Amino acid sequence: MSTAPSVSNSITVRLEVPASGTAVSQLTTAVEASGGSVTGLDVTASGHEKLRIDVTVAATSTGHADEIVEKIRGIEGVSIGKVSDRTFLMHLGGKIEMRSKHPIRSRDDLSMVYTPGVARVCTQIAQNPEDARRLTIKRNTVAVVTDGSAVLGLGNIGPMAALPVMEGKAALFKTFAGIDAWPLCLDTQDTDAIVEIVKAVAPGFAGINLEDISAPRCFEIEARLREALDIPVFHDDQHGTAIVVLAALTNGLRVVGKKIEDVRVVMSGAGAAGTAILKLLMAAGLRHAVVADIHGVVHSGRADLVDADPGSALCWIADNTNPEGFTGTLKQAVRGADVFIGVSAPNVIDGDDVAAMADDAIVFALANPDPEVEPAVARRTAAVVATGRSDFPNQINNVLVFPGVFRGLLDAQSRTVDTGMMLAAARALADVVHEDELNANYIVPSVFNDKVAGAVATAVREAARAAGAGAA
Numbered sequence: 001m002s003t004a005p006s007v008s009n010s011i012t013v014r015l016e017v018p019a020s021g022t023a024v025s026q027l028t029t030a031v032e033a034s035g036g037s038v039t040g041l042d043v044t045a046s047g048h049e050k051l052r053i054d055v056t057v058a059a060t061s062t063g064h065a066d067e068i069v070e071k072i073r074g075i076e077g078v079s080i081g082k083v084s085d086r087t088f089l090m091h092l093g094g095k096i097e098m099r100s101k102h103p104i105r106s107r108d109d110l111s112m113v114y115t116p117g118v119a120r121v122c123t124q125i126a127q128n129p130e131d132a133r134r135l136t137i138k139r140n141t142v143a144v145v146t147d148g149s150a151v152l153g154l155g156n157i158g159p160m161a162a163l164p165v166m167e168g169k170a171a172l173f174k175t176f177a178g179i180d181a182w183p184l185c186l187d188t189q190d191t192d193a194i195v196e197i198v199k200a201v202a203p204g205f206a207g208i209n210l211e212d213i214s215a216p217r218c219f220e221i222e223a224r225l226r227e228a229l230d231i232p233v234f235h236d237d238q239h240g241t242a243i244v245v246l247a248a249l250t251n252g253l254r255v256v257g258k259k260i261e262d263v264r265v266v267m268s269g270a271g272a273a274g275t276a277i278l279k280l281l282m283a284a285g286l287r288h289a290v291v292a293d294i295h296g297v298v299h300s301g302r303a304d305l306v307d308a309d310p311g312s313a314l315c316w317i318a319d320n321t322n323p324e325g326f327t328g329t330l331k332q333a334v335r336g337a338d339v340f341i342g343v344s345a346p347n348v349i350d351g352d353d354v355a356a357m358a359d360d361a362i363v364f365a366l367a368n369p370d371p372e373v374e375p376a377v378a379r380r381t382a383a384v385v386a387t388g389r390s391d392f393p394n395q396i397n398n399v400l401v402f403p404g405v406f407r408g409l410l411d412a413q414s415r416t417v418d419t420g421m422m423l424a425a426a427r428a429l430a431d432v433v434h435e436d437e438l439n440a441n442y443i444v445p446s447v448f449n450d451k452v453a454g455a456v457a458t459a460v461r462e463a464a465r466a467a468g469a470g471a472a
Contacts, residue, residue, distance in 0.1 A: 005037040005058035005392055007086070011065045012056045014044075014073060014081040019051050023077050030071045031057050056086070091455065095167045096174070096183075133206065133413060142171045142181040142207040142406055145198055147189045150214035150272075152238070153368055156233055157179065159185035162212060162375075168235075169211060169402075176453045177403030179410065181209070185449045189241065191217050193222045202229050206410050209402065210235040215272040219313055232409045232417040238276035239285040240398035243276050243405070243422050244444065245364060246284055247429035251443035252384040254359035258338060261285040264358075266337040268292050268330055268372055269344035275313045278321065279339060280426070283419050289321045293344075294329040297329055342372030366396050393441040400429055400447055404456025412461045412470030421463040428459035 017023035024041075040056035055072070060064035061317050065085075073080050104113055111117050125131050133139040148162035150258055166183030170362055173181035180203075186197055198208060198221075208231065210222055220237055225233040234240070253260060265286060267274055270293040278289060291298045293314070299304070300318045308315050326333055334340055334349055335356045342348065343363045360383040365371035368388040375392045381383045386394035405425050409417060432445045432455050445452055464470040 006303055006391070007039070007058055009061055009065060010039065010056060010086045011061045011069070012040075012054050012086060013069060013085045014048050014052070014054050014083075015072065016052050016081070017075075018077045019047065019049055021087075023075060024051075024053070026075045027055055027072060027078070028149075029451055031055075031068055031073060034068045034071045035060065036068045057152075068220065074243070083303035091164055091167075092151060093237060095164075096170050129333060132203075136204075138206055139413075140178070140410060141205045142173060142179055142209050142410075143184050143201065143205045144173075144181050144186045144200070144209045144211055145186065145194075145213075146211045147186050147194060147213055149189050149212065149217075151212045152335050156189075156214065159187050166211060170208070172399050173403055173406065175403075176399065177407040177457065179403065179406055188242040189214075189217075191220055194221055199226055199228055202231060205231065206413075207231050207406050208233045209406065210237075212237065215275075216446070218272050219275075226416065228416045232406075232414050234402070234409075234417050235272070235276075235328065236398055236402050236404065237274065238272045238285070239280075239406070239417075240401045240424055241273045241343070241366075241396070242276040242280040243401045243426045243429065244396050244398060245366075246280050246436065247400075247425075248340065248364065248386050248394065248444045249281070249341075249362065250284075250426065250430040251433055251438055252339075252362045252386070254364065254438060255440050255443065256383050258360070261287050262348060263338035264288045264290070266290045266292070266333045267331070268340070268342040268348050270298060270314060270317055273343040274341075275317065277343065278317065280302040280419070280422055282320070282332065284423060284426070288289050290326055290333045291317050291321050292333060297326055297328060297330065297333055299325055301325070301364070334347070340364065340372075346370035346371060346372065347374075348372045351380060355381040356380045357382065364396065384443060386443065389426075394443050395447070396444065397447050400444060400452055401425060401456060404428075404453040405460050407453060407457035408460025408462075409464060409470075412464035414464040414470040416469050417464075418467065418469070420467055421460050424459040424463035428455045431455070 028038050039058050042054045043051055044054050045052035057068055059068055061066040069083055071235045072078060102113060104110055121135055131270050144166045146162050146166055147161040149156045151157050151165055153240050163183060166185060170181035173179040186194055200446055222233055222235045270291050295304060298317045299322050305315060305318055331349060331353050334353045336358055338358045339362045343366050346367055354373060362384045363382040364376045364386045365373050366388040372388050375385050375387050386396050432451050
């Protein structure tokens with residue numbers, strides 16, 4: 001767990017202190033002595049004898065925040081009022097809303113927006129269904145679909161508890177790409193049911209973003225929906241992650257002067273994200289990869305794979321990686337490797353393992369919040385280190401990709417999303433980092449770089465049209 005105070009665990013404490021004396025300075029001292037950080041101190045009311053102050057504090061956890069409040073409570077003369085968790089305040093009432101694009105202030109407005117005028121538009125679409133993209137929200141809408149079975153680092157928490165994440169996803173779609181996205185949290189984890197539900201609601205959307213659905217069901221759901229629908233289906237946990245990893249690796253290899261076709265990559269994690277990363281890296285030219293999961297290095301002779309379904313993702317990995325038939329452990333596989341990519345669990349390798357990698361090694365430790373190896377430790381011997389966290393350089397964050405990918409798909413009126421489009425997105429993302437900016441601590445741009453979404457969207461739109469997948 002991170003030991004640095006974070007805004008995600010910040011609180012605002014309303015309190016009263018004597019107008020004279022040292023109580024205010026004691027507040028700051030008490031917070032810092034407790035390992036917190038004062039990020040704001042506002043006097044909201046003042047009198048001759050008392051000051052009312054709102055103190056905003058960053059902590060490391062909810063429990064830590066409680067400890068800080070008790071420290072403040074112990075200062076003589078301080079009276080504590082309301083304590084507000086800033087993250088919970090941001091979620092009150094939800095984070096998104098629907099608004100009308102046109103005011104409805106008269107009978108004329110009503111008759112055109114709704115009945116009777118809307119009937120003419122409905123008739124037009126019934127006669128020519130393609131007009132739905134021109135005359136309805138369909139042209140700019142994405143469904144964010146989950147069953148809540150694999151949420152962030154929380155696991156199977158169900159659809160209701162997953163809703164705050166899906167709301168956040170929708171907010172990011174709007175903020176970074178101007179896309180109207182709607183959370184659809186399904187109260188079923190039956191593969192057939194999910195496929196049928198999404199097929200049934202698809203007419204109202206121009207794209208489907210699958211989110212936080214556990215493997216291996218996510219593979220089948222995505223494949224069946226892609227086959228059934230005439231709009232793009234994108235599983236962000238797989239393909240969004242894969243695109244950012246490829247972009248980061250492209251620039252990481254530029255930093256160390258190596259080529260993707262020459263390097264040996266060792267990956268920890270063979271789930272949805274790991275499989276998608278592997279496939280996209282191979283499409284980009286990777287020739288030599290070794291993958292490990294919780295049972296060890298994946299190879300065709302492994303006991304649990306001998307009688308496994310030959311169509312499973314794990315069997316595909318066994319058939320398409322590990323050309324030398326390596327059967328050792330992950331730690332043994334990492335020795336001499338040029339690149340380590342972790343999408344698995346905390347602390348599966350250590351500093352000695354990183355030191356045993358090839359010269360100018362690249363380490364992507366992406367497990368969140370605790371990575372496969374401590375980043376500061378890895379950086380002692382690795383040339384380039386990336387994580388999934390915001391408190392270290394080179395954050396692998398899917399928000400770099402999914403808004404721009406869908407913006408490009410929607411603009412092209414694409415019926416699908418394919419490997420060529422994802423490769424184009426990765427190249428565009430990598431190229432946002434100019435040659436004169438590129439260094440070991442800057443291989444991917446900031447999520448707030450205003451060039452990212454546009455560059456990715458343009459690349460995807462052009463790739464979709466070149467593939468004949470969208471409108472001319």
